[in-house]
Amino acid sequence: MRSPSVHGARLTRREALLFEAGIKLGGIFHQYLGVPVSSRTAPGLARTIERAVALQPFVVDVRVRIDPSRGGPLGRGRFAYHYLVAEMLDVRVRLGDRGVEVAARLTHRPDLRYPLMSVVAVRTARPRRARATPRRT
Amino acid sequence: MRSPSVHGARLTRREALLFEAGIKLGGIFHQYLGVPVSSRTAPGLARTIERAVALQPFVVDVRVRIDPSRGGPLGRGRFAYHYLVAEMLDVRVRLGDRGVEVAARLTHRPDLRYPLMSVVAVRTARPRRARATPRRT
Amino acid sequence: MRSPSVHGARLTRREALLFEAGIKLGGIFHQYLGVPVSSRTAPGLARTIERAVALQPFVVDVRVRIDPSRGGPLGRGRFAYHYLVAEMLDVRVRLGDRGVEVAARLTHRPDLRYPLMSVVAVRTARPRRARATPRRT
Amino acid sequence: MRSPSVHGARLTRREALLFEAGIKLGGIFHQYLGVPVSSRTAPGLARTIERAVALQPFVVDVRVRIDPSRGGPLGRGRFAYHYLVAEMLDVRVRLGDRGVEVAARLTHRPDLRYPLMSVVAVRTARPRRARATPRRT
Secondary structure, eight states: OOSOOOOSSOOOHHHHHHHHHHHHHHHHHHHHTTOEEOTTTHHHHHHHHHHHHHTSTTEEEEEEEEOGGGGOSOOSGGGOOEEOOGGGEEEEEEEEETTEEEEEEEEEETTTTEEEEEEEEEEESSHHHHHHSOOOO | OOSOOOOSSOOOHHHHHHHHHHHHHHHHHHHHTTOEEOTTTHHHHHHHHHHHHHTSTTEEEEEEEEOGGGGOSOOSGGGOSEEOOGGGEEEEEEEEETTEEEEEEEEEETTTTEEEEEEEEEEESSHHHHHHSOOOO | OOSOOOOSSOOOHHHHHHHHHHHHHHHHHHHHTTOEEOTTTHHHHHHHHHHHHHTSTTEEEEEEEEOGGGGOSOOSGGGOOEEOOGGGEEEEEEEEETTEEEEEEEEEETTTTEEEEEEEEEEESSHHHHHHSOOOO | OOSOOOOSSOOOHHHHHHHHHHHHHHHHHHHHTTOEEOTTTHHHHHHHHHHHHHTSTTEEEEEEEEOGGGGOSOOSGGGOSEEOOGGGEEEEEEEEETTEEEEEEEEEETTTTEEEEEEEEEEESSHHHHHHSOOOO
């Protein structure tokens, strides 16, 4: 066993990854709103968020895009920068666990007026071998 | 279905709820750390977090407990209050969608030295009808 | 003096209070953005923020107003709630220390496109005695 | 004056900078607690915080140090990383405005059991001209 399951409920790897994917996106949304950002600092902030998320369990890949121009027109003079708002964020995260992979995304949907978190894809990389492998949960 | 799925992947209700449960717990953890809190204000802060979470999609119930005494010894005089830290938080959330229910919890686990988010239970209120629905896994 | 100064620099009470006022407003802005909020929960969230700020040193009074309608049009159905954004916040805080009082405010200024934090007033309750005290600048 | 004052109260440059210094430190404290961090990612996170603060008005210099080892012992396996806690943070910020400079610091003080924000120094680069300006206390 690599590690015992932390869940009280019996979950498939796929199900556990979906829970974990939600944790990551919910966390990003509620952690970084309000960070001062400009077009010059946005890529560095995005990389820092990526590296933070990559520390978390099951994360295989994470891509963060921050577009400060979506924060509306700038103020002038000393106020000519933005604070991170939901509209600027586009986050794609992939989580994996022994052959199962979940891809999820956080992106602002103008049509819904909402920062939507959704599951983009669930893949079983090697379905036959995964079956053959005894469950280590 | 009451509303079209927001997911690009085909998910069962159970799976979609697990993703949503993760969003809620991840969001709480990353939103409120740092809020000034005392034993006198902790219950009110807990209620406010509950009411905020209850606005989010699929939330059936949420219980937040904040124990400031887990924040270590207090400072003195004007420093005699705490900031919310992970150790103080115990959150239980239940999400539901047409007969399926997911219960999840965020609680600090001293043995793991970690604020653990886990799925406590998954229930199908009307198991026979749920079984009749073909699983889309 | 009731308690020794924490500052390495020599500051008047007035100056120390201005520093503290900035701490409170800066903290509020960066703590609560992203909290789910509706017109129904806004007053309770505002009270909770007030009680948290009131725990902090030198705070005499704090008034928080949250106007969710400034968050733009709502989404529909399960997305019909808001996340706290800067435009919704109006915070007035008063700090006091032995006869000196500072009033500061955080409010979104559409003309500046900026969540402006400013000092509204500085008062010396007992001006003659304050004058008598040698300035420590 | 380069730009009109935003304050309703009459403040000296020195006083206005003290208010601004508080805003920066209060904001940092309440923005970043909870960010996943390890000894490997700590320097990059510190640089990102510096660049964000540097966007804000009047900031001349900012130095952020993050010491994850102050977050207590690590968990094991997939839990072997930290979340940013107050004890890890050491922030020094300098603000300037036309010949006046304020240096402030946020650092955890174990003796006070408190993340202390304090003013380290106030300097007037061109003291004679500053003296010539009547104080508006």
